[in-house]
Amino acid sequence: MIFKACLREAEVTELLHSGRWPAAGTPELVSHVHSCRRCNDLVLVKQAIYSLRVETISAARLDSPGLLLWRAQLRRRNAAFASVGRPLAGAQIFAMITFILVAVGLVASQAKHGIQWLQWFEEAPQMRAFHLETLWSFSFMRADWNLMILIPTLGVLAILSGVVLYLASEKQ
């Protein structure tokens, strides 16, 4: 198929678009359309599709625009809720992973030393740290207390890292 341009195509197109064909076409242009395959195709197809359009448009059944507005509002609202919830879910997952890693690390480190913390629990009631008077002194800063400080610290760290992640993802 050869793509051959016709210099009068624009003129014919203009008349077709404005709905003035063939009334406003000069006899010379009309005779050109009869002899030019390209312009002839253009007129034939344009008129056929236009008549099809007129008929199809009348068959359209329209919904209420209010219904579409309501659906769009609902979708935008759901998207907004989802965008708020996404960083929170990410932060929760991150905090959970951090917590698990810390717990695994702790168990692994304790396992190396023969799970001494079990013994620590047995000895806990006798420790000075559980007596009220020790609250008023700094004497509790002993090796026994390492775990009591370590565990909450790591817990707080895990929570804070989740919050930091939330803030970072929320900014994006």
Added chain:
Amino acid sequence: MTWEYVIPNVETGAPSRASELPMDNDAFAAFYKRSARSLWAYLARVSGDPALADDFMQESYVRFLCASRPDEGEVASRRYLFGIATNLLRDHWRKPASTSIEELPEELFAEKDRAMQLDSHASLGRAMARMRPRDRQLLWLAHAEDYSHREIAEITGLGEASIRLLLFRARRKMAKLLRERPAEKAKRA
């Protein structure tokens, strides 16, 4: 102190403000009235399925309303709307077998056009149904909606130079089908 203060930018009113649409009710109703029939006709003739056209028209308007884009006037909005509809059609055709729109057999679309062939311009509809979906799209946008090659390129995502050639081929094919019609009638008589 509530959690909204601890975690910034999360306000209780945010979702309700997010549901505010770029067009108010009256403006949208007017725009819808002027554009809906044309859009439906485009979808129905290109897809060959009036029920699908109903669904896609709704979806096109909802996506149009949800999109955050600057107001560039009615002509641009209309073009954008047709672009959404075109994407929906493309996604629909791609879905069943993950094949390209050009690779789909014409018979598949001709079959779906049964409902559309019942109209008074049945033979015209049949000729249209025998075209490839992309050809139908181009022909409809160019000759039913009077879009320029540049506008069609914007709507379909094709290159402007390709549109010129594809449209030429589609028009030639359609004209051939339309010319066959009276010849077939004469033969039958």
